[in-house]
Amino acid sequence: MSLIVQKFGGSSVANAELLRNVGEIVTGTYEQGNDVVVVVSAQGDTTDDLIAKAKEVNPNASKREMDMLLSAGEQISASLLAMTIEKMGYPVISLLGWQAGFSTSSTYGSARIKSVNPDRIRNELDKRNIVVVTGFQGTNKFDDMTTLGRGGSDTSAVAIAAAMHADLCQIYTDVEGVFTADPRKVPSAKKLDVISYDEMLELATLGAQVLNNRSVEMAKKYGIELEVLSSLTKKRGTIVKEETQMEKMLISGVAKDNDVARISVIGVPDKPGLAFKVFSKLAAKKINVDIILQSIGRNNTKDISFTVSEGMLEDTIAILDPYVEVIGAEKVVYDKDVSKVSIVGAGMETHPGVAAEMFEALFEAGINIHMISTSEIKVSVLISQEEADNAVTAIHNKFFHE
Amino acid sequence: MSLIVQKFGGSSVANAELLRNVGEIVTGTYEQGNDVVVVVSAQGDTTDDLIAKAKEVNPNASKREMDMLLSAGEQISASLLAMTIEKMGYPVISLLGWQAGFSTSSTYGSARIKSVNPDRIRNELDKRNIVVVTGFQGTNKFDDMTTLGRGGSDTSAVAIAAAMHADLCQIYTDVEGVFTADPRKVPSAKKLDVISYDEMLELATLGAQVLNNRSVEMAKKYGIELEVLSSLTKKRGTIVKEETQMEKMLISGVAKDNDVARISVIGVPDKPGLAFKVFSKLAAKKINVDIILQSIGRNNTKDISFTVSEGMLEDTIAILDPYVEVIGAEKVVYDKDVSKVSIVGAGMETHPGVAAEMFEALFEAGINIHMISTSEIKVSVLISQEEADNAVTAIHNKFFHE
Numbered sequence: 180m181s182l183i184v185q186k187f188g189g190s191s192v193a194n195a196e197l198l199r200n201v202g203e204i205v206t207g208t209y210e211q212g213n214d215v216v217v218v219v220s221a222q223g224d225t226t227d228d229l230i231a232k233a234k235e236v237n238p239n240a241s242k243r244e245m246d247m248l249l250s251a252g253e254q255i256s257a258s259l260l261a262m263t264i265e266k267m268g269y270p271v272i273s274l275l276g277w278q279a280g281f282s283t284s285s286t287y288g289s290a291r292i293k294s295v296n297p298d299r300i301r302n303e304l305d306k307r308n309i310v311v312v313t314g315f316q317g318t319n320k321f322d323d324m325t326t327l328g329r330g331g332s333d334t335s336a337v338a339i340a341a342a343m344h345a346d347l348c349q350i351y352t353d354v355e356g357v358f359t360a361d362p363r364k365v366p367s368a369k370k371l372d373v374i375s376y377d378e379m380l381e382l383a384t385l386g387a388q389v390l391n392n393r394s395v396e397m398a399k400k401y402g403i404e405l406e407v408l409s410s411l412t413k414k415r416g417t418i419v420k421e422e423t424q425m426e427k428m429l430i431s432g433v434a435k436d437n438d439v440a441r442i443s444v445i446g447v448p449d450k451p452g453l454a455f456k457v458f459s460k461l462a463a464k465k466i467n468v469d470i471i472l473q474s475i476g477r478n479n480t481k482d483i484s485f486t487v488s489e490g491m492l493e494d495t496i497a498i499l500d501p502y503v504e505v506i507g508a509e510k511v512v513y514d515k516d517v518s519k520v521s522i523v524g525a526g527m528e529t530h531p532g533v534a535a536e537m538f539e540a541l542f543e544a545g546i547n548i549h550m551i552s553t554s555e556i557k558v559s560v561l562i563s564q565e566e567a568d569n570a571v572t573a574i575h576n577k578f579f580h581e
Numbered sequence: 582m583s584l585i586v587q588k589f590g591g592s593s594v595a596n597a598e599l600l601r602n603v604g605e606i607v608t609g610t611y612e613q614g615n616d617v618v619v620v621v622s623a624q625g626d627t628t629d630d631l632i633a634k635a636k637e638v639n640p641n642a643s644k645r646e647m648d649m650l651l652s653a654g655e656q657i658s659a660s661l662l663a664m665t666i667e668k669m670g671y672p673v674i675s676l677l678g679w680q681a682g683f684s685t686s687s688t689y690g691s692a693r694i695k696s697v698n699p700d701r702i703r704n705e706l707d708k709r710n711i712v713v714v715t716g717f718q719g720t721n722k723f724d725d726m727t728t729l730g731r732g733g734s735d736t737s738a739v740a741i742a743a744a745m746h747a748d749l750c751q752i753y754t755d756v757e758g759v760f761t762a763d764p765r766k767v768p769s770a771k772k773l774d775v776i777s778y779d780e781m782l783e784l785a786t787l788g789a790q791v792l793n794n795r796s797v798e799m800a801k802k803y804g805i806e807l808e809v810l811s812s813l814t815k816k817r818g819t820i821v822k823e824e825t826q827m828e829k830m831l832i833s834g835v836a837k838d839n840d841v842a843r844i845s846v847i848g849v850p851d852k853p854g855l856a857f858k859v860f861s862k863l864a865a866k867k868i869n870v871d872i873i874l875q876s877i878g879r880n881n882t883k884d885i886s887f888t889v890s891e892g893m894l895e896d897t898i899a900i901l902d903p904y905v906e907v908i909g910a911e912k913v914v915y916d917k918d919v920s921k922v923s924i925v926g927a928g929m930e931t932h933p934g935v936a937a938e939m940f941e942a943l944f945e946a947g948i949n950i951h952m953i954s955t956s957e958i959k960v961s962v963l964i965s966q967e968e969a970d971n972a973v974t975a976i977h978n979k980f981f982h983e
Contacts, residue, residue, distance in 0.1 A: 195637040229657065235597040236661055237668035244667065247675050248660035251653040255631065258650035259638055265646065266639035273649050278724055299724075322680055322701075 181346040182304075183208055186218040186314065186336035190353050191410040192256050193223030195263075201410060202263040204351070205309060209269060214304045216343070218314040218336040219260055221252025242287035243323060246316075250276070250324045253313035253332075261311045271309040274299060276324075279310075280342075281317030281335070283325045290325035291393075292317060292334060295342035312339065330391035337394045341401035348403050350390060351410040356417030357382065357389055360433040360575045364568050369579060371431055372415075375422030378431045379405075381523040381557045395419065422525050429533065430524035430578045435567050439469070439519045440492040441549065443484040444499060446477075446509025453506050454483050460498055466491050470519070470552040470561060480509070484550065486561060489515060517549065518567035521559040522574060534558045540577035546570050583748040584706075585610055588620040588716065588738035592755050593812040594658050595625030600665040603812060606753070607711060608671050616706045618745070620716040620738040621662055623654025644689035645725060648718075652678070652726045655715030655734075663713045673711040676701060678726075681712075682744075683719030683737070685727045692727035693795075694719060694736060697744035714741065732793035739796045743803035750805050752792060753812040758819030759784065759791055762835040762977040766970050771981060773833055774817075777824030780833045781807075783925040783959045797821065824927050831935065832926035832980045837969050841871070841921045842894040843951065845886040846901060848879075848911025855908050856885050862900055868893050872921070872954040872963060882911070886952065888963060891917060919951065920969035923961040924976060936960045942979035948972050 185208065187201050201217075209215045229248050233240050240248075254275060261273035280296030303310045314332025319325050327334055333350055340348035357379065360368040374382075376399035383392045389407055398405050398419065408416025447453055454473060461468055469486040487495050492513060499511045527533040534551075537558055541548060546569065550561035562570055587610065589603050603619075611617045631650050635642050642650075656677060663675035682698030705712045716734025721727050729736055735752055742750035759781065762770040776784075778801035785794045791809055800807050800821065810818025849855055856875060863870055874886040889897050894915060901913045929935040936953075939960055943950060948971065952963035964972055 195634075198638055232597075232657075232661060233664055236600055237664040239668075240664035241667055244660045244663045244675060247663070247677075248657060251656040251660075254653040254656070255634075255650060258646045258653075259634060261646045261649070262635055262639040262642035265643055266641075273646060275649075275726075324677075 180212050180214065182214040182216070182343055184216045184218065184336050184340040184343075184345045184348040185351060186332055186349065187220070187351045187410060188332065188353070189220040189223050189226070189256075191351055192219055192260060197410075198260055198263045201260060201351075202267050204410060204413070205264060206267055206269050209309055215309050216300060216304070216339055216345070217260065217309065217311045218332055218339065219253060219256045219311060220314050220332040221249075222256045222259070225252040225255065246287045246324050246326045249326050250313070250316040253315055257311045257313045264309055264311070269309055270307055271311060272303050273311040273313075274303070275313050276316035276335070277318040277322075279312045279339070281338070283317035283319050283327070285319040285321065285325070287323075287325055289328035290317060290319065292327065292338045295338045297339065297342045300339065300343065330394075333391035333394035334397060337397045337401075337403055337405070340403045341397060345403065347406060348398065349406045349408060349416075350394075351408060352389065353409065353411070354389060354407075355409045355412055355414055356407050357419070358432065359430070359579050360571050361435065364435075365433070365572050365575045367575065367579065371417045373418045373420065374431050375525050376419060377422065377556055378523050378525055379419045381521070381554070382432050382434050390419070429526035429530055430522050432523050433571050433575045433578070434521050434523065435571050436519045436521075437564055437567065438488050438490070439486050439517055439561070440489050440513055440515045441484060441486050441517050441561060442492070442495055442499070442511065442513045443482055444503065444508050444511055445482050446480040447483055448507050449479050449481055454481070456506070457483060457499070457502070458485075460502060461495060464494060464498060466495055466498075470550050470559060472550045486517075486519065486550070516564045517561050518564045518570075519559050519561055520567055520570045520574065521557055522578070523557050525556050527558070528555050536577060537574055540573045541570055544569055544573035546573070582614050582616065584616040584618070584745055586618045586620065586738050586742040586745075586747045586750040587753060588734055588751065589622070589753045589812060590734065590755070591622040591625050591627070591658075593753055594621055594662060597665075599812075600662055603662060603753075604665045604669050606812060606815070607666060608669055611671060611711055617711050618702060618706070618741055618747070619662065619711065619713045620734055620741065621655060621658045621713060622716050622734040623651075624658045624661070627654040627657065648689045648726050648728045651728050652715070652718040655717055659713045659715045666711055666713070671711055672709055673713060674705050675713040675715075676705070677715050678718035678737070679720040679724075681714045681741070683740070685719035685721050685729070687721040687723065687727070689725075689727055691730035692719065692721065694729065694740045697740045699741065699744045702741065702745065732796075735793035735796035736799060739799045739803075739805055739807070742805045743799060747805065749808060750800065751808045751810060751818075752796075753810060754791065755811065755813070756791060756809075757811045757814055757816055758809050759821070760834065761832070761981050762973050763837065766837075767835075767974050767977045769977065769981065773819045775820045775822065776833050777927050778821060779824065779958055780925050780927050781821045783923070783956070784834050784836050792821070831928040831932055832924050834925050835973050835977045835980070836923050836925065837973050838921045838923075839966055839969065840890050840892070841888050841919055841963070842891050842915055842917045843886060843888050843919050843963060844894070844897055844901070844913065844915045845884055846905065846910050846913055847884050848882040849885055850909050851881050851883055856883070858908070859885060859901070859904070860887075862904060863897060866896060866900060868897055868900075872952045872961060874952045888919075888921065888952070918966045919963050920966045920972075921961050921963055922969055922972045922976065923959055924980070925959050927958050929960070930957050938979060939976055942975045943972055946971055946975035948975070
């Protein structure tokens with residue numbers, strides 16, 4: 180008998196019919212003799228509907244009250260799923276985050292799980308109950324409701340799996356697994372059977388929105404095997420696990436991220452430490468800088484370019500604009516119409532030609548590269564946004580030629 | 582400085598505009614230097630909407646899961662009201678039943694409050710917060726969500742008032758107070774300034790749906806002064822308190838209850854104990870019997886008539902039908918088209934002519950009385966439902982002649 184944690188997102192539990200479908204997956208797993216813990220998000224648009232209600236009374240409501248409001252969403256979906264499973268004739272119980280032992284930090288709206296005390300869940304499993312737990316939420320040291328931020332239900336599922344040493348944590352979603360590229364854009368994209376935590380992390384960071392990053396980090400830390408799969412097709416999905424157990428793939432995927440803006444500080448005087456000061460100013464405001472490029476400008480100056488997410492663009496400009504004068508630079512320019520296209524693969528560590536092959540694919544497609552960034556298992560390029568889909572297809576064809 | 586508990590029903594918090602209205606009442610009370618604890622029901626039709634969602638997945642869902650589902654309703658209204666008050670610039674915090682210390686019995690769907698530990702509420706009041714508490718809910722000894730049943734938010738409010746020795750507990754509703762008769766039916770009906778707990782209890786039982794009965798019982802037990810008033814007109818309402826402090830009114834009100842059915846067991850053999858057996862059979866099934874009448878039938882038999890609520894009619898007939906043969910009675914007949922009309926008044930204890938005056942009013946209006954029941958502060962008659970409104974007006978005019 181295994182302990183299996185199954186997580187279902189909001190689109191998987193949006194109505195009575197879909198709840199029934201989830202009930203079939205869950206009870207099927209239970210029928211095979213497994214202990215089953217189910218983690219659910221709020222139904223479909225519930226969270227957005229509640230946010231709209233809040234905005235109507237107070238556009239600047241405190242995060243504490245927002246968490247109180249939003250956590251009602253999973254309470255509704257969890258109890259409805261439990262009722263659905265009751266109807267199918269199986270023993271089941273729903274538990275709220277605090278009942279399931281989720282203690283979190285106090286940061287309302289984006290709390291971090293500090294610990295999961297699984298006593299109550301264990302107790303219910305011992306009674307042979309299927310246990311449905313509200314994802315996305317917990318309580319803090321004040322005994323107040325907290326939420327983990329968007330996508331937090333993935334993390335809730337992995338946290339339970341870690342605390343209970345589950346044999347498998349299945350993340351059900353609306354795609355069939357992790358693909359070598361976005362299958363809606365690249366028809367030849369293939370579903371991966373297996374991918375390592377590190378590759379999955381790079382892919383998630385790079386815009387392949389399959390799994391929440393914190394959940395993958397936690398799964399890696401505690402060695403929890405994840406499976407990403409579709410709640411509708413019920414085919415086998417993609418297993419995410421430690422890479423040592425498998426053949427290293429040269430390239431596991433090509434990903435695109437449009438949520439990126441390039442900023443350049445032009446004409447920075449060539450004095451030591453100025454670049455450092457620019458980035459420490461941004462770090463102090465919690466602005467994450469991604470690709471960085473420093474180039475030689477005219478008249479003994481440098482140009483410093485880097486990328487941030489689009490949401491951070493305005494804040495970044497606001498910080499840099501007054502600072503330009505202080506350090507004697509010329510001006511700040513930015514470009515939002517850029518995309519980051521990346522390849523990820525644990526195998527590239529030992530195959531130095533991979534980056535060159537990627538650049539060749541882009542050259543053959545006539546696509547100009549603005550910036551380049553590499554890590555041990557990743558190569559990213561910044562290109563014009565309008566060329567991004569072509570770039571993904573060209574790179575994918577190069578590495579995954581049919 | 583006084584401690585005031587204010588309870589608002591679902592129709593008072595149904596949308597953003599009404600929430601704002603409630604916010605004004607609450608902050609107005611706070612501005613006068615009072616500590617304010619607010620108890621809210623779920624918004625408008627939320628509870629009915631959630632019940633409909635449940636029925637769609639499982640018409641026979643367990644009460645445990647129903648309570649899990651329904652308690653989300655007050656969570657939403659409480660946080661929205663807190664946000665509304667935040668917007669108005671006042672310090673405020675919302676608390677769920679369990680956070681506010683509500684421990685209940687384990688009977689899901691109709692739990693009873695066992696205790697209220699007001700430490701958290703007190704703590705928040707000490708910080709000068711307005712405290713918004715979800716009515717209608719608590720947790721039981723298993724740490725599971727429970728609800729108090731319909732109208733339970735009144736009881737929640739009184740329980741907090743009792744636990745914290747509040748100076749006043751205001752029940753805001755959509756009527757301006759307790760009237761001498763239903764003002765929609767009897768234009769000359771007057772709002773009472775004061776009424777005793779016992780009179781209020783009789784009126785509530787008799788179908789004047791202003792206050793939940795359990796809340797009045799609890800207020801009486803702990804000597805909590807209640808005020809029933811409208812959240813819209815903001816006029817002074819009706820105070821409910823111990824009668825010793827006031828002039829006893831001869832009659833405090835006339836009430837009508839259509840939710841009543843008359844059942845007659847015809848031709849019961851005149852042997853001792855048979856009537857007792859009929860009623861003990863009903864009591865065993867938790868069927869409440871109200872007015873009882875025993876009359877002489879033909880051939881040395883008796884007819885036993887009594888009333889039950891309409892919802893209990895089917896169960897009652899099902900129990901009696903097979904039993905009729907066992908005791909050798911003739912048959913069971915019933916009538917749903919009846920109403921119970923009652924007068925209530927603490928003063929009638931010492932004024933024996935009150936019942937006669939009521940019967941006279943009915944006689945003058947040409948209304949036939951089927952059954953009569955009296956208590957120390959109440960006289961009820963059973964009449965045809967179609968004559969009930971006329972009966973209320975006739976009786977009201979008799980006692981409250983302009």
